Amino acid sequence: MTLTLRACALLAAGLCHPVGAAPPSDRPQPLKSGVEFTGPDVRALQQDDIANPGMLWVEHGAQLWREAAGAQGKSCESCHGDASASMRGVATRYPLLDPGSARLINLEGRIMQCRERRQRAEPLRYESDELLALTAFVATQSRGMPKDVKVDWQVRRNFEAGRALYYRRIGQMNLACVNCHQENWGKQLGPETISQGHGVAYPIYRLEWQTLGSLQRRFRSCLSGVRAEMLPYGSPEFLDLELYLAWRAQGMPVETPGVRR
């Protein structure tokens, strides 16, 4: 009898948790945007739409949105119309499962896919000004809206793989993401305050880069920081990690284009 009750309780607990969701201790409390760990000067730069250098890419993206490209002579606007309506809230849902390939796809990936398959235009390179501009333009349409990725049985493997990578110690420094961004956020690492590592402001303008960069570029900076083996842009490991990070940032408002040191 006791055993059955325990089994029932376990089953109920299992049913209550959405598939793939991690225990609540997985997320920092309270959730804080990376901009809160920067100085007042950087915060002011992000909030001012003229001084924020990221807005230059958003403006460039708005131009590219209207420009016809490829064999079809179509622009993004030809199909999607006014981005402020059609792209509103879109960035909050990425990365998600691409029904065609049954693989995870991020916002950059979706833009590249649309360009190659629908516009039949030459592919955009990762970290090219054009791809960053379009990504920033699309993501800016969701500014202020809460991150809302779907974590269900279809992406469970990706979610678990992303979480595993988050907890795995890697590189010569033998550090996992969790060691800094979960266990030690808010403390000093050299001159910097360690953030919680949320990806809601990407693509971001990093003053160190002197340009806009994607979340995966930021991942690569961290890999290089812990002296780990470098992963290429668009690798499945990065996409899994993007999904896990998006889940960690669930409910946080999108800030694109962010500014960081």
Added chain:
Amino acid sequence: MTARVQVPRAARRGQPVEIRIAIQHPMETGFRRDDAGREIPKNVINRFVCRYDGVEVFRAEMGSGVAANPYLDFYTLADVSGELVFDWVDDEGKTGSERVPLVVSG
């Protein structure tokens, strides 16, 4: 070269007008090398001029010490309704331009 300009829509004669402009440019210092070790030639916006109704009101000569994507913020006195014209040129000879109307009353 993408640029973003902010000028008040309307101004009163004799009042100062704040002009803000951000220009997308790498502002390559000339001190860096690429992954293959080759020098990256210096390429900065070396000359920036703002004309108000045909009269030069602001000029900047920038060098390798200015960060990428320069942002300039300056003032002029509202005088007559006219056009603010911004022109700039970089070391490669590439030019950029923006035009913004300013309506002055009183």
